[in-house]
Amino acid sequence: MKKMALILCIAMTAAMFTGCSKNTDSVAAKQGNKEALNTIRIWHDGDKAMIQLMEDHLNEALSDDGINVKFEQKSGLTDQIKLYGSDEVNGPDLYMYAHDSLGMFVEMGALAPITDVIDKTVYADMLPMTLKAGNYKDAQYLMPVYFETxxxxxxxxxxxxxxxxxxxxxxxxxxxxxxxxxxxxxxxxxxxxxxxxxxxxxxxxxxxxxxxxxxxxxxxxxxxxxxxxxxxxxxxxxxxxxxxxxxxxxxxxxxxxxxxxxxxxxxxxxxxxxxxxxxxxxxxxxxxxxxxxGVQGVGVMKHAAETKKDAVEKVLKEIAEPQLGIDLAENSRCAPANQKSYENPTVSKDEMIAAMRKTADTAQPxxxxxxxxxxxxxxxxxxxxxxxxxxxxxxxxxxxxxxxxxxxxxxx
CATH class of the missing domain: 3.40.190.10 (Periplasmic binding protein-like II)
Incomplete structure (x- = not known):
């Protein structure tokens, strides 16, 4: 009997430590670990220089909030999200990708509508076409960043x-x-x-x-x-x-x-x-x-909408600001999703960006x-x-x- 009790004790202890090792981030978040709560991992497959600009912009803007944004490049991003999109430990908190894969990610149950985290007023200035691109079954899943035509x-x-x-x-x-x-x-x-x-x-x-x-x-x-x-x-x-x-x-x-x-x-x-x-x-x-x-946007994984809601909200709000669109336009010639970004003369006078902005009024995502x-x-x-x-x-x-x-x- 004592031997059986000892075996059970060892097994329970091993299971406990195994669970801890696999769910460090999750447990830390649930216990209020501030560093874990404020670290936001974003998977992407974009241009390195452009992504570095976004990462620097977000970390500088959110430094007073103690939020650390980490962009991680993934080849075969679609397949990676299929494997890890619902994995709180090994998967991302957010992802940035072209909008046409949205329906697949929603149907597999990986994403939360961004309205679970932010109010609709946050993205009120976005071009209607870019919002339509990130909408699936009448729910808004993507915060648009920029688009191409x-x-x-x-x-x-x-x-x-x-x-x-x-x-x-x-x-x-x-x-x-x-x-x-x-x-x-x-x-x-x-x-x-x-x-x-x-x-x-x-x-x-x-x-x-x-x-x-x-x-x-x-x-x-x-x-x-x-x-x-x-x-x-x-x-x-x-x-x-x-x-x-x-x-x-x-x-x-x-x-x-x-x-x-x-x-x-x-x-x-x-x-x-x-x-x-x-x-x-x-x-x-x-x-x-x-x-x-084609619209590049940021989506939120379900687990991040629950365990890191405050940090995710601040990240999405900063992404929605017109200044990020201006920076992307000036440095990478991206056509911003935010209409207010075009009030900047450098953006509005760029021939290519202006042509895409005009096309956005009739283009279909x-x-x-x-x-x-x-x-x-x-x-x-x-x-x-x-x-x-x-x-x-x-x-x-x-x-x-x-x-x-x-x-x-x-x-x-």
Missing amino acids: LLFIYNKDLWEGEVPSTTEELYSYMKNHTDATTGTYALVNQHSTAYNVAPFINGFGGFIINEQAKPGLNDKKTMEAIEYNKKFAKLEADGDYNTVNALFKDGKAAAIIGGPWLISGVKEAKINYGIKSLCDFKLPNGNTLVPYS MPNIPQMSVMWGPAESLLAAVNKSGKDLNSVADEYQKQAETAIADMQ
């Missing part, structure tokens, strides 16, 4: 006259200034990449997938947009990412549709470039081109539902079939619509 980037030394204001005028210019035999183009675009064709699809009132997770590849308006884009595709080289970028940087194309991620390469090529918002181009139906937008992840394949297969293989749209749209529906059904 596709742009019309042109070589001022090659483009003749004013840049047109309608897509039909643009098409006429392309016909008159494109010669595939000599490898010179007026405009190049990734014409069979769904993200790059979305401005036409959205502008025609079509959709790749809607909020109810219904694919729209055979929707009448989507098909009208794809057919309309086809005539542009014939004048835009092969549509491959590397091809179109090389053509523009080598001075073989006068313009390109692309995002801010191209600008560093354009500068290195010493191109005298200009930028125009895609919403400055009007379609034949009277609507403008309507690109997708990429769908953040989990089903969007399986839509790129069928959508781009359809575009390639039409633009590259020359197949009749009416004969293949239903085929790829069914592929999309099957892929979504297989997610269940």
Whole structure:
């Protein structure tokens, strides 16, 4: 009997110490350990210089509160959050990432709405589009930080006259200034990449997938947009990412549709470039081109919303301040989510940022539902079939619509 009691005592003691070793942060937080409560770990996969700017900004602003913010870069962030998003010890307190993965993280139960921590008034100055990007099933899960959109980037030394204001005028210019035999183009675009064709699809009132997770590849308006884009595709080289970028940087194309991620390469090529918002181009139906937008935002893990609420609240409030957006714009040329950041003349006068700010009034955030992840394949297969293989749209749209529906059904 004594031997059994001794064994039980040893086992209980071992379990107690094992539990302590695994849950040091959790226990410390629950017992009021101030250092643990005020240390906020944020996982990200962003640019190191930009993230360092954010970390320095937040720690300086929150130093009087004793809050220490630590950004930790993670490769394969989506998979890392799948593994550790609900792990209070090994996972993050917050994460910063593109908004289109939001639905997946919410459905796996890792996130708390940011309204569990802050009042809605904290993010009242954010651009509506950026808030929509971080909203899932009528709950706000992301504090938007900055966003990106596709742009019309042109070589001022090659483009003749004013840049047109309608897509039909643009098409006429392309016909008159494109010669595939000599490898010179007026405009190049990734014409069979769904993200790059979305401005036409959205502008025609079509959709790749809607909020109810219904694919729209055979929707009448989507098909009208794809057919309309086809005539542009014939004048835009092969549509491959590397091809179109090389053509523009080598001075073989006068313009390109692309995002801010191209600008560093354009500068290195010493191109005298200009930028125009895609919403400055009007379609034949009277609507403008309507690109997708990607929004970088900060989300809160459920455990942090409970055990570190006070510190998380202060971090989110500081992220929402316009000054952070100004700093990111001035140093990394990010387009701030906070509308008040644009009151700063340096921000408002930046040609690229101003173009994205203008586009934000009409741009659509990429769908953040989990089903969007399986839509790129069928959508781009359809575009390639039409633009590259020359197949009749009416004969293949239903085929790829069914592929999309099957892929979504297989997610269940």
